[in-house]
Amino acid sequence: MTCASLESAMLRWVHAPNKGMRRIAILMFNDCSLQGAGVVAEVFQTANEMASPGSGGWLYDVSFLSADGGMVTSSSALRVWTDGLDARHFGGFDALFIAGGKGAGAAATDERLIAWLRRIRRNTGMIRPIAEGRALLEMAYLSDGKDSGDIRAQTNGAHHPASGADGGDRLESMRSALAMIKRDLGGAVARTVAERLLADSCSNLAPLLGEDGGLSPGDKVRAAARWLQENCQQSISIADAAQFAAMSERNFLRRFKMEMGITPSSFLLHERLAVTCSLLTESELPVDKIARRTGMGNGDRLAKVFRKRMRISPTEFRIQSRRMVGQ
Numbered sequence: 136m137t138c139a140s141l142e143s144a145m146l147r148w149v150h151a152p153n154k155g156m157r158r159i160a161i162l163m164f165n166d167c168s169l170q171g172a173g174v175v176a177e178v179f180q181t182a183n184e185m186a187s188p189g190s191g192g193w194l195y196d197v198s199f200l201s202a203d204g205g206m207v208t209s210s211s212a213l214r215v216w217t218d219g220l221d222a223r224h225f226g227g228f229d230a231l232f233i234a235g236g237k238g239a240g241a242a243a244t245d246e247r248l249i250a251w252l253r254r255i256r257r258n259t260g261m262i263r264p265i266a267e268g269r270a271l272l273e274m275a276y277l278s279d280g281k282d283s284g285d286i287r288a289q290t291n292g293a294h295h296p297a298s299g300a301d302g303g304d305r306l307e308s309m310r311s312a313l314a315m316i317k318r319d320l321g322g323a324v325a326r327t328v329a330e331r332l333l334a335d336s337c338s339n340l341a342p343l344l345g346e347d348g349g350l351s352p353g354d355k356v357r358a359a360a361r362w363l364q365e366n367c368q369q370s371i372s373i374a375d376a377a378q379f380a381a382m383s384e385r386n387f388l389r390r391f392k393m394e395m396g397i398t399p400s401s402f403l404l405h406e407r408l409a410v411t412c413s414l415l416t417e418s419e420l421p422v423d424k425i426a427r428r429t430g431m432g433n434g435d436r437l438a439k440v441f442r443k444r445m446r447i448s449p450t451e452f453r454i455q456s457r458r459m460v461g462q
Contacts, residue, residue, distance in 0.1 A: 166238025171265035171308035227258025235266030
């Protein structure tokens with residue numbers, strides 16, 4: 136890729152609109168459990184990271200919702216920022232997950248939540264309660280005069296809170312999310328997401344994924360590429376990536392170039408530059424601090440790399456990219 140085309144690609148990466156995205160919502164409440172809800176968010180986020188721009192595959196827009204919006208305190212005392220419920224949601228979602236946890240009982244008596252669920256469920260492709268979250272969905276159906284058999288059909292795949300521990304809760308949540316990803320992006324992507332997030336349970340997901348779990352050298356290289364992408368802001372080396380892929384460094388270098396069409400070092404630099412471009416455009420951080428945050432060392436080294444790769448200084452890039460979006 137030439138310097139000019141690299142700069143153009145960076146700008147497209149920073150300012151790309153969210154087109155054709157599936158809408159995923161996770162309904163939360165005080166004293167909810169993050170076990171299942173958190174893994175659902177991670178599954179879709181990992182799928183987003185793996186989807187290649189321009190591939191035509193679906194991407195996922197995940198939002199956390201609650202009755203009042205703002206901070207929700209989970210049962211583990213962790214706080215999560217949520218959006219409130221409003222008319223924007225009446226068009227429904229591609230998938231809605233309802234968190235479980237000890238706060239589900241109180242949430243099931245919140246008339247606002249129940250009325251909202253009744254309103255949006257007709258326009259929502261899939262609703263999956265997580266463990267105790269089933270109580271909310273049952274109230275929405277019962278208050279609407281629906282038969283309990285209809286509830287069971289809609290919540291297929293959810294389990295009763297007494298039927299399993301947190302691991303089963305996470306697995307069931309992951310199963311529903313992976314089923315959607317498999318339909319949208321294919322079995323290979325779904326399997327890789329499962330391996331990265333819940334490797335100890337992949338055998339339980341094998342029937343859904345339709346894979347035997349064996350990784351070819353190409354699979355290992357692509358997994359290592361995703362690892363480089365996800366950790367590019369850290370102090371990592373190509374030797375670390377080779378170890379992640381369970382290959383010798385020499386074999387990893389050869390295989391990576393064959394699979395990706397680029398050396399691991401160039402790939403890592405490209406990912407670091409992409410994050411750098413985003414921070415230059417969207418933040419007010421000084422160039423030197425951005426360099427440290429993106430694994431580029433210091434401002435002088437970042438400036439040298441920018442001028443060599445993009446024929447422009449970081450400061451000039453910041454000015455030009457902001458001018459393009461009218462900031």
